[in-house]
Structure formats: C-alpha cells, structure tokens
Amino acid sequence: MNGKRITLIIGGGIAAYKSCELVRLLRKAGHQVRCVLTKSGAQFVTPLSLAALSEDKVYTELFDLKDEVEMGHIQLSRQADLLVVAPATADLMARMAAGMADDLATTLLLATDKPVLIAPAMNVRMWAHPATQRNVATLKRDGVHVLEPDEGPMACGEFGPGRLPEPNDILAAIEALLADTPKPLMGKHVLVTAGPTHEPIDPVRYVANRSSGKQGYAIAAALAELGAQVTLVSGPVVLPTPSGVTRINVETAVEMQAAVNAALPVDAAIMVAAVADWRFPAADQKIKKQDGEPPLLQPSENPDILAGLCQSPQRPRLVIGFAAETEKVIDHATAKRARKGCDWIVANDVSGDVMGGDRNTVHIVTASDVESLDEADKGDVARLIAQRIADALA
Numbered sequence: 603m604n605g606k607r608i609t610l611i612i613g614g615g616i617a618a619y620k621s622c623e624l625v626r627l628l629r630k631a632g633h634q635v636r637c638v639l640t641k642s643g644a645q646f647v648t649p650l651s652l653a654a655l656s657e658d659k660v661y662t663e664l665f666d667l668k669d670e671v672e673m674g675h676i677q678l679s680r681q682a683d684l685l686v687v688a689p690a691t692a693d694l695m696a697r698m699a700a701g702m703a704d705d706l707a708t709t710l711l712l713a714t715d716k717p718v719l720i721a722p723a724m725n726v727r728m729w730a731h732p733a734t735q736r737n738v739a740t741l742k743r744d745g746v747h748v749l750e751p752d753e754g755p756m757a758c759g760e761f762g763p764g765r766l767p768e769p770n771d772i773l774a775a776i777e778a779l780l781a782d783t784p785k786p787l788m789g790k791h792v793l794v795t796a797g798p799t800h801e802p803i804d805p806v807r808y809v810a811n812r813s814s815g816k817q818g819y820a821i822a823a824a825l826a827e828l829g830a831q832v833t834l835v836s837g838p839v840v841l842p843t844p845s846g847v848t849r850i851n852v853e854t855a856v857e858m859q860a861a862v863n864a865a866l867p868v869d870a871a872i873m874v875a876a877v878a879d880w881r882f883p884a885a886d887q888k889i890k891k892q893d894g895e896p897p898l899l900q901p902s903e904n905p906d907i908l909a910g911l912c913q914s915p916q917r918p919r920l921v922i923g924f925a926a927e928t929e930k931v932i933d934h935a936t937a938k939r940a941r942k943g944c945d946w947i948v949a950n951d952v953s954g955d956v957m958g959g960d961r962n963t964v965h966i967v968t969a970s971d972v973e974s975l976d977e978a979d980k981g982d983v984a985r986l987i988a989q990r991i992a993d994a995l996a
C-alpha cells in the first residue's frame with residue numbers, strides 16, 4: 603500500500619502509551635503520522651515522545667495563533683486520508699456523539715470530511731454503561747468506524763471488554779480501511795445471530811443447548827473481512843468479538859428477537875443462533891428440592907425469530923436460516939426453508955461432534971438448488987458462505 607496521511611488523536615486513557623508503538627508501526631509501514639494530543643492525553647504520554655516517533659510537530663491546542671494563521675484546525679482535518687482516535691476515551695466519544703467542538707481533537711473530528719476510525723479503551727464498567735453504548739451506537743450511525751475493544755485483564759484489576767487492541771491489530775484495521783482494492787461487501791450491513799439462548803427457570807438455573815457460537819462468529823468475521831458492516835447478536839458464549847464486528851449480547855430468545863428487530867434495516871441476515879423453542883415462567887427464588895416431586899415446568903413457545911424476520915416489513919433482501927439436523931438433513935432443511943419463508947437454509951448434520959467442534963459439513967439449500975460443501979474447518983465454511991452472500995448481494 604502506498605504511504606497514507608494519518609492524523610492520530612490520542613485521548614487521556616491509561617492505554618495511551620500504546621499510541622507510541624502505533625506511531626512507530628505506522629511510520630515503519632510507510633505512512634505519514636500527525637499526532638494530536640488531548641490535554642488529558644498529555645498526562646499519559648509526552649508530546650516529545652510522539653514528536654520524535656512521528657518526526658513531526660505534535661498538535662495540542664485549538665487556539666494556537668501560529669497554526670491558525672492558516673486555519674490549522676481545518677487543514678489538519680482535511681489533509682489526512684484517515685483520522686484515527688486511539689485510545690478513544692468515554693469522554694471523547696460522548697463529546698463526538700454530541701457534536702461538540704470544545705478542544706482541538708473534537709473540532710478536527712467535526713470539521714473533517716475524511717473517514718474516522720476510533721479504538722475505544724476504558725474500564726469494563728465504563729464500556730458497558732448504557733451511556734457509552736448509546737454514544738458508540740450514535741457514532742456508528744454517523745459513519746464512524748469502531749474497532750471493538752479487546753477482552754482481558756485491565757490495568758484497574760478488573761476483567762472484561764475495554765482493553766485497547768494491540769497496536770498491530772489497530773494497524774491492520776487502519777490498513778484495511780485504507781486499502782485501495784474495493785471489497786465486495788463494502789457499504790452493506792449484515793446481521794448475524796450466533797450461540798445458544800439461555801431460558802431461565804429460576805435465578806440460578808436455565809435450559810440451554812450445546813451451541814458454541816463458533817460457526818456464527820466465524821461467519822461474522824468472514825463477512826467483516828469482505829468489508830461488510832456486521833452486527834452480531836450473540837447468545838452466551840465464550841468467544842472473542844471478531845475484529846470490526848459490533849456485538850450485542852443477549853441471553854434469551856425474547857431478548858434476541860428484540861435485538862434483531864433493533865438492528866434493522868440490514869441488507870442481509872444470517873440466523874445461525876440455536877434459539878430455544880421453549881421458555882418457562884422463571885421462579886423469583888431458587889426452586890427447592892421437594893421429596894419425590896420434581897418441579898413442573900410449564901413451557902410456552904418462544905417467538906420464531908427467523909419466520910418473524912421473513913414477514914417483517916423491513917425484511918432484508920437476503921435472509922438465511924440455519925438448520926441443525928440429526929437425520930434427513932436435506933429433506934428437513936428444504937421443508938424448513940419453505941415453512942419459514944427465507945431465501946436459503948444452511949443445513950448441517952449435528953449428530954457427531956459438530957456442536958462445539960471446529961469442523962462442519964454444510965449444505966446450502968435454496969429455492970432451486972442444493973449445494974453440498976465438503977467437510978471443512980468452520981472458518982473455511984464461513985468464508986465460502988460469506989462469498990456466496992457477496993455474490994448474491996452484488
């Protein structure tokens with residue numbers, strides 16, 4: 603890739619030290635880097651370090667007469683190919699989402715006509731707070747690219763999502779955004795569901811299934827690699843969020859349906875999740891063991907998320923369901939496609955160790971055709987399905 607011009611805005615977070623390594627990697631990859639340091643950012647890294655690494659002046663002040671002779675803030679925001687905010691603090695995202703321009707960083711972000719990539723980093727509770735999640739959703743709607751934070755141990759001693767991705771991963775996201783070759787799913791929004799649902803019966807117990815989420819997560823990752831904007835509605839699983847994918851966590855089928863509806867409109871939806879057919883009235887207190895009397899669970903039917911989506915006034919152009927079968931795989935999948943009203947069913951035989959395993963054998967059942975793929979790693983299966991989706995949406 604030819605060298606690009608990147609304006610890197612560094613917010614006041616504990617992860618700001620990683621920005622020095624990011625500058626070094628960007629320079630090594632041949633890019634020009636201009637650093638903008640917020641007032642709080644300067645508490646964590648010095649302008650001197652960034653100036654030495656970027657071999658350029660570091661910008662900190664909005665009201666700098668020397669720079670403003672040439673309308674410096676407008677120039678800075680326009681002369682770049684990409685604006686990157688890393689780390690993006692909760693505070694900086696809140697001000698961006700509100701359209702504020704009360705320092706150099708936010709003024710540049712408001713004045714720019716160039717793509718913006720942000721890499722949020724903060725304490726896990728700050729990240730999970732509804733206000734932060736609301737701001738992230740607003741920024742995405744505004745067209746800002748969001749690199750999801752990593753999950754892991756944090757400087758504050760807690761564990762969870764909120765860590766700044768490693769500089770190498772941020773570099774990869776930057777290069778993917780700046781890549782000269784257009785990707786087939788660029789500009790397309792795709793919704794994926796994955797994992798099981800948990801249907802509680804009391805505060806400590808639930809009814810679930812063996813879905814690991816691996817196939818759905820691999821499909822989300824493959825779609826993002828092809829340039830799609832991907833929203834992943836996930837049941838409870840222990841998997842990292844794929845790079846460039848927006849993940850919404852849910853627990854029950856009812857929550858999953860609400861999250862699916864909230865994500866609309868989308869161009870395509872791939873419903874990989876293993877949704878429980880039944881839910882139960884959950885007891886407020888833990889159900890006690892009674893001598894010889896097992897508790898009577900009164901099931902009621904869960905919403906049919908796939909059929910509901912197919913009948914929705916906001917039905918995506920392409921709706922794909924998954925069918926996990928243990929016998930007559932293609933017959934059952936063909937019947938399911940017609941019953942639900944979706945475009946394709948991807949059927950897999952789950953009678954072996956497919957659920958939780960790393961390999962899968964699938965058949966893509968459409969209205970006119972059945973394509974049987976060879977057994978393969980779930981990542982390879984995902985890439986093939988993603989390519990079929992790209993062809994269908996082209």
Ligand SMILES: Cc1cc2nc3c(=O)[nH]c(=O)nc-3n(C[C@H](O)[C@H](O)[C@H](O)COP(=O)(O)O)c2cc1C
Pocket residue numbers: 612613614615616617640641642643690691692693694695723724725728
């Ligand atoms: C030691 C320390 C560490 C901090 N780390 C973070 C952080 O990782 N993420 C974050 O969003 N805010 C963090 N903050 C709070 C921000 O520095 C504060 O919200 C500040 O106003 C952000 O300014 P900025 O958005 O202009 O950079 C931290 C504050 C302190 C004192």
